[in-house]
Structures are given as C-alpha cells and as structure tokens.
Amino acid sequence: MNLSSLPDLRAAQNPTAPCICDDAGDLNNAQFLQAVHRAAATLQASGIAVGDVVAVMLPNTSSLVVSLFAAWRLGATATPINPSLADAEAVFQIQDARAKVLIIDRPIDLDAVTVISPTALTSPVSVTVIDPPQGDDLLALLIYTSGTTGRPKGVMLDHANIGAMCQMVIDAFTMTGADHSLLILPLFHVNGIILGALSPLLAGGRATIAGRFSPKTFFDRIEQSGATYFSAVPTIYTMLADMPAEVRPATSSVRFAVCGAAPASVELLEKFETRYAIPIVEGYGLSEGACASTVNPPTGIRKPGTVGLPLPGQRIRIAGPNGSPVAAGQTGEVLIAGPNVMRGYLNRPEETAKTLDGGWLHTGDIGRLDEDGYLVLVDRAKDMIIRGGENIYPKEIENVVYQLPEVAEAAVVGRADPVYGEEPVLFVSLNSGATLRPDRIHAHTRHQLSKYKLPVDITVLDELPRNAIGKIDKPALRASLPGHHA
Structure with missing residues (x-):
C-alpha cells in the first residue's frame, strides 16, 4: 500500500x-x-x-x-x-x-x-x-x-x-x-x-x-x-x-x-x-x-x-x-x-x-x-549501549576520541544506571610522553556528538587490558565498573 x-x-x-x-x-x-x-x-x-x-x-x-x-x-x-x-x-x-x-x-x-x-x-x-x-x-x-x-x-x-x-x-x-x-x-x-x-x-x-x-x-x-x-x-x-x-x-x-x-x-x-x-x-x-x-x-x-x-x-x-x-x-x-x-x-x-x-x-x-x-532475548548485538531507549554504538564515540593526537587507545562500554538503564563510559590510554586531561577529552566530544552519546565518565589508564588474541578486553573493563554483575 x-x-x-x-x-x-x-x-x-x-x-x-x-x-x-x-x-x-x-x-x-x-x-x-x-x-x-x-x-x-x-x-x-x-x-x-x-x-x-x-x-x-x-x-x-x-x-x-x-x-x-x-x-x-x-x-x-x-x-x-x-x-x-x-x-x-x-x-x-x-x-x-x-x-x-x-x-x-x-x-x-x-x-x-x-x-x-x-x-x-x-x-x-x-x-x-x-x-x-x-x-x-x-x-x-x-x-x-x-x-x-x-x-x-x-x-x-x-x-x-x-x-x-x-x-x-x-x-x-x-x-x-x-x-x-x-x-x-x-x-x-x-x-x-x-x-x-x-x-x-x-x-x-x-x-x-x-x-x-x-x-x-x-x-x-x-x-x-x-x-x-x-x-x-x-x-x-x-x-x-x-x-x-x-x-x-x-x-x-x-x-x-x-x-x-x-x-x-x-x-x-x-x-x-x-x-x-x-x-x-x-x-x-x-x-x-x-x-x-x-x-x-x-x-x-x-x-x-x-x-x-x-x-x-x-x-x-x-x-x-x-x-x-x-x-x-x-x-x-x-x-x-x-x-x-x-x-x-x-x-x-x-x-x-x-x-x-x-x-x-x-x-x-x-x-x-x-x-x-x-x-526470549538472551543478549544483544555485541557492544551496543541502550541509554533511555536510544541506541549508542561505542565505535562512533571511539572514532571521535581517536581524533585527539594524544590518544593511543579508546574503549567505550556501558555502565548500569538506575534511570537510563545504561550510560556510556570511556577508557583511554595515551601515547608515550603525552598528557591529556579528561575534561579536554570531554570538551572535544561535546562538539562532535549528541548530548545523549557523551561519556558520563572518562578514565585515563597506562594501558587498556587485552585478551588472548590482543584485542582490547571490553568485558574486563565492564567488570572493573562499580556495581558490575557478571
């Protein structure tokens, strides 16, 4: 019709x-x-x-x-x-x-x-x-x-x-x-x-x-x-x-x-x-x-x-x-x-x-x-975060963060939230000798992304965890979050 x-x-x-x-x-x-x-x-x-x-x-x-x-x-x-x-x-x-x-x-x-x-x-x-x-x-x-x-x-x-x-x-x-x-x-x-x-x-x-x-x-x-x-x-x-x-x-x-x-x-x-x-x-x-x-x-x-x-x-x-x-x-x-x-x-x-x-x-x-x-839905597409009904794909946020020359690695995972269900949080590691404050990362993302996609928390680590085949270990990052339940 x-x-x-x-x-x-x-x-x-x-x-x-x-x-x-x-x-x-x-x-x-x-x-x-x-x-x-x-x-x-x-x-x-x-x-x-x-x-x-x-x-x-x-x-x-x-x-x-x-x-x-x-x-x-x-x-x-x-x-x-x-x-x-x-x-x-x-x-x-x-x-x-x-x-x-x-x-x-x-x-x-x-x-x-x-x-x-x-x-x-x-x-x-x-x-x-x-x-x-x-x-x-x-x-x-x-x-x-x-x-x-x-x-x-x-x-x-x-x-x-x-x-x-x-x-x-x-x-x-x-x-x-x-x-x-x-x-x-x-x-x-x-x-x-x-x-x-x-x-x-x-x-x-x-x-x-x-x-x-x-x-x-x-x-x-x-x-x-x-x-x-x-x-x-x-x-x-x-x-x-x-x-x-x-x-x-x-x-x-x-x-x-x-x-x-x-x-x-x-x-x-x-x-x-x-x-x-x-x-x-x-x-x-x-x-x-x-x-x-x-x-x-x-x-x-x-x-x-x-x-x-x-x-x-x-x-x-x-x-x-x-x-x-x-x-x-x-x-x-x-x-x-x-x-x-x-x-x-x-x-x-x-x-x-x-x-x-x-x-x-x-x-x-x-x-x-x-x-x-x-x-019965058991799980969903690998990494997607659903914040208050809005689909957020970590890769989109990560691509924006990688625009910063100081960033060596970036990974976004979902953190449980009592109101929105999930919210995105960001982990980054920096290139050798570089310094970068989380508030500058946030300012950069704010100009590139919609408000609902912005990471609610940014953590800078010496290096991001990796799994046995060398990929960034997102399950390990999720497990490090407060209140995480396996």
Missing part, C-alpha cells in the same frame, strides 16, 4: 473528524489534507520530484507528519533527522542520503541543499492538487541507524514495507477508528512514526503528539486527550512508576501501553501495571524490520521476561553460528523474515548482502523461542 493517498481517503470519508494534533493546535481530516497539499506545493516549487530525498529535522510536531506525507505526495523519500544531533552529524546524514531539501526550524549552514522552515510549508501558495503516485516499490523512508563501524547507515523502507508494518500493528493491537495514540517517542524513530502516527491514522483513528515528555504533565495529557494507548521505553515507565504516591490519574481510557527499545524488568512491569491499571505490552523490533517483529498479545497470554510472539505475517528463526537452525529451545541469532523487512542499506551493498543473507534479516541479537513460540 502506498500511504501517500491516506490524507485523501480520510478527508473523503469524514472531513471534520479529528486527525492529528500537537501542542500548537488540532487538524481535522480536511485540514490535514490541505496542510499536505500546501507543503507538497512548497516542496515541488523547490524542485522536489519522484525519487528525490527530503530531510526533515524537526521536533515532535504535526508539521513533521505533514512533511512526511508531503514528500510522499511527490513520490519523494523522507529521511527524518534527530533534531538534537550536532550539525556535523546532521550534515553526514543529509549528504549520505543526498537530500535536496532540508526542513528545519533553526538556522543551519549547508551548501547544495535548499533549507525550508516549517512555517514556509503553511504559507498561502498557489496549490495545484497533486495526484499521489501509487507505486508500492517507491522508497518511503530512509531511517538512519548507528552501526558497529561507527557510521550511521540509511535503512531503506519502501511503501510496501511501511504499509505491511502498519497493517501488522493494526492487526496485532486490534486497532479501530476509536483508537487514539498519545505520541511521546521521537518521530525520527520508526516506533514513533509507525506505532505512534501512521497506524492509528490508517485504522481511522487519531494521534496526539505530546512534544517533549515530562512525567509531571504526562497523565494530564492522558486525561485531556482520552488517548487509548501510548508507546514508551523502560526509562519513561520507571519515571512514571516512581511518581509521588499522591499522583492518582484517571487512566480508564487507556487500553494498553507498549514497551520496547530496551529490556524491562518484570518488577518494573508489575509495579507500573499494579499502580496505574494499564497493561504493558512488551515488543521487539529493529529499524531494519520497519518497527516491530514480536509483541506480547494485548488480549492473549502476556509472558513477562519475553518479547512475545511474531507479528502476523512475520517469521522468526533462531540460527546457529553457521546459519543453520538450532534445536528447539536453544539459543542463537534471531533471524526475521516478512514483507516489513527493509530493501537494504543505502549505498552499502556488502553490508546489505551480509545482513539479508539467505532472505532473512540477521539481527545480531541472541535469543531463543520458548515452548509456546515466545521470543
């Missing part, structure tokens, strides 16, 4: 029904379609056509969703950019995606890219109704995900991938026109786009974009909106579960809440559910799989400690080191197949071939299937 015609369908069926709202106001179906027309006309006037890429670097607002549909209206591809990225990080994504236009709400210095403010998308312009292209094989989204090489990769998702993923979500959660998403996760992630925005709109429901999350205002927004579900990460559930005892919100409108991006403890799930009477549904997925691949069924048996069953239309297989199936109940790499799996990584044929080897998405995560087919 090509999603570009969704605004037209909604406006034709019920023009005055609510569609999407944010902190600035509401749009009904007819107004949403008009906003998409205006934005598409502005993009078209900037030279955007079929096959071009539109970069969108905005905070969570209705304008971001309008921008996606405006790009699709022209047969273009949208690449959402984390608005908290440093300029150098954003420029890499813009250039790697070969974006022709950047929609952004702040000044940025860029060559060879047309910069458009979100207010320009709403300006009165001569709007010619643009018939949306219908090809399901048109590229819809370029979602950038960090890789173990330290350079983000563009995950190519076409309209067939996105349409299939949305329908799987709708089926798994039995969504109808009565459903109302409260969107608190960032819209540069597939979770926010698919689960928070597109799926409820496709089901005939609506979405409220809550902007920046705050535990102090979250339940007020639930009560005011009458939302029927939301999706969040364990860090958010921890904050909400730890609210003062006098906080007693009305939550009867909420059918379920989704938890993903990082493992949640059984204790946290029980604490939240008992306090607020909202069932939490744990799931698992990757950008390469368009969002979600397994979920604990909202109306069936939910097994704490698992990430649930495969979504309708997807298959999960556990493979041994050589790719062969393992015995029932044994651990191995989690492989995924289904119409939601990406077309590949942009301009990275070798990595694409490796990741999609044999027609299966090789996740790099280690898990097993229990006797009922529920997926």
Whole structure:
C-alpha cells in the first residue's frame, strides 16, 4: 500500500473528524489534507520530484507528519533527522542520503541543499492538487541507524514495507477508528512514526503528539486527550512508576501501553501495571524490520521476561553460528523474515548482502523461542549501549576520541544506571610522553556528538587490558565498573 493517498481517503470519508494534533493546535481530516497539499506545493516549487530525498529535522510536531506525507505526495523519500544531533552529524546524514531539501526550524549552514522552515510549508501558495503516485516499490523512508563501524547507515523502507508494518500493528493491537495514540517517542524513530502516527491514522483513528515528555504533565495529557494507548521505553515507565504516591490519574481510557527499545524488568512491569491499571505490552523490533517483529498479545497470554510472539505475517528463526537452525529451545541469532523487512542499506551493498543473507534479516541479537513460540532475548548485538531507549554504538564515540593526537587507545562500554538503564563510559590510554586531561577529552566530544552519546565518565589508564588474541578486553573493563554483575 502506498500511504501517500491516506490524507485523501480520510478527508473523503469524514472531513471534520479529528486527525492529528500537537501542542500548537488540532487538524481535522480536511485540514490535514490541505496542510499536505500546501507543503507538497512548497516542496515541488523547490524542485522536489519522484525519487528525490527530503530531510526533515524537526521536533515532535504535526508539521513533521505533514512533511512526511508531503514528500510522499511527490513520490519523494523522507529521511527524518534527530533534531538534537550536532550539525556535523546532521550534515553526514543529509549528504549520505543526498537530500535536496532540508526542513528545519533553526538556522543551519549547508551548501547544495535548499533549507525550508516549517512555517514556509503553511504559507498561502498557489496549490495545484497533486495526484499521489501509487507505486508500492517507491522508497518511503530512509531511517538512519548507528552501526558497529561507527557510521550511521540509511535503512531503506519502501511503501510496501511501511504499509505491511502498519497493517501488522493494526492487526496485532486490534486497532479501530476509536483508537487514539498519545505520541511521546521521537518521530525520527520508526516506533514513533509507525506505532505512534501512521497506524492509528490508517485504522481511522487519531494521534496526539505530546512534544517533549515530562512525567509531571504526562497523565494530564492522558486525561485531556482520552488517548487509548501510548508507546514508551523502560526509562519513561520507571519515571512514571516512581511518581509521588499522591499522583492518582484517571487512566480508564487507556487500553494498553507498549514497551520496547530496551529490556524491562518484570518488577518494573508489575509495579507500573499494579499502580496505574494499564497493561504493558512488551515488543521487539529493529529499524531494519520497519518497527516491530514480536509483541506480547494485548488480549492473549502476556509472558513477562519475553518479547512475545511474531507479528502476523512475520517469521522468526533462531540460527546457529553457521546459519543453520538450532534445536528447539536453544539459543542463537534471531533471524526475521516478512514483507516489513527493509530493501537494504543505502549505498552499502556488502553490508546489505551480509545482513539479508539467505532472505532473512540477521539481527545480531541472541535469543531463543520458548515452548509456546515466545521470543526470549538472551543478549544483544555485541557492544551496543541502550541509554533511555536510544541506541549508542561505542565505535562512533571511539572514532571521535581517536581524533585527539594524544590518544593511543579508546574503549567505550556501558555502565548500569538506575534511570537510563545504561550510560556510556570511556577508557583511554595515551601515547608515550603525552598528557591529556579528561575534561579536554570531554570538551572535544561535546562538539562532535549528541548530548545523549557523551561519556558520563572518562578514565585515563597506562594501558587498556587485552585478551588472548590482543584485542582490547571490553568485558574486563565492564567488570572493573562499580556495581558490575557478571
């Protein structure tokens, strides 16, 4: 299904029904379609056509969703950019995606890219109704995900991938026109786009974009909106579960809440559910799989400690080191197949071939299937750190630290944190005769990396530990951290 015609369908069926709202106001179906027309006309006037890429670097607002549909209206591809990225990080994504236009709400210095403010998308312009292209094989989204090489990769998702993923979500959660998403996760992630925005709109429901999350205002927004579900990460559930005892919100409108991006403890799930009477549904997925691949069924048996069953239309297989199936109940790499799996990584044929080897998405995560087919994640891709739901790859931080001429070796590992789950810590050794203070290292990284990627602690050692084959021994570094449990 090509999603570009969704605004037209909604406006034709019920023009005055609510569609999407944010902190600035509401749009009904007819107004949403008009906003998409205006934005598409502005993009078209900037030279955007079929096959071009539109970069969108905005905070969570209705304008971001309008921008996606405006790009699709022209047969273009949208690449959402984390608005908290440093300029150098954003420029890499813009250039790697070969974006022709950047929609952004702040000044940025860029060559060879047309910069458009979100207010320009709403300006009165001569709007010619643009018939949306219908090809399901048109590229819809370029979602950038960090890789173990330290350079983000563009995950190519076409309209067939996105349409299939949305329908799987709708089926798994039995969504109808009565459903109302409260969107608190960032819209540069597939979770926010698919689960928070597109799926409820496709089901005939609506979405409220809550902007920046705050535990102090979250339940007020639930009560005011009458939302029927939301999706969040364990860090958010921890904050909400730890609210003062006098906080007693009305939550009867909420059918379920989704938890993903990082493992949640059984204790946290029980604490939240008992306090607020909202069932939490744990799931698992990757950008390469368009969002979600397994979920604990909202109306069936939910097994704490698992990430649930495969979504309708997807298959999960556990493979041994050589790719062969393992015995029932044994651990191995989690492989995924289904119409939601990406077309590949942009301009990275070798990595694409490796990741999609044999027609299966090789996740790099280690898990097993229990006797009922529920997926249990045992470990995850080697070194990835998940801080409050954000993926951090140590190699990216290490590459920045190696820019300092005094640094001989650098290693980043995750340290347990009660709020964020994990935080990155850095160990370095210096070249002979060199001196370098940790605060100078921190200052250097601060100019190159997003705030959430910055090491929270920096230790300078005479030399970093090595294993038997001479590689830096990261398990030994983790074991040296306070509170580490093997």
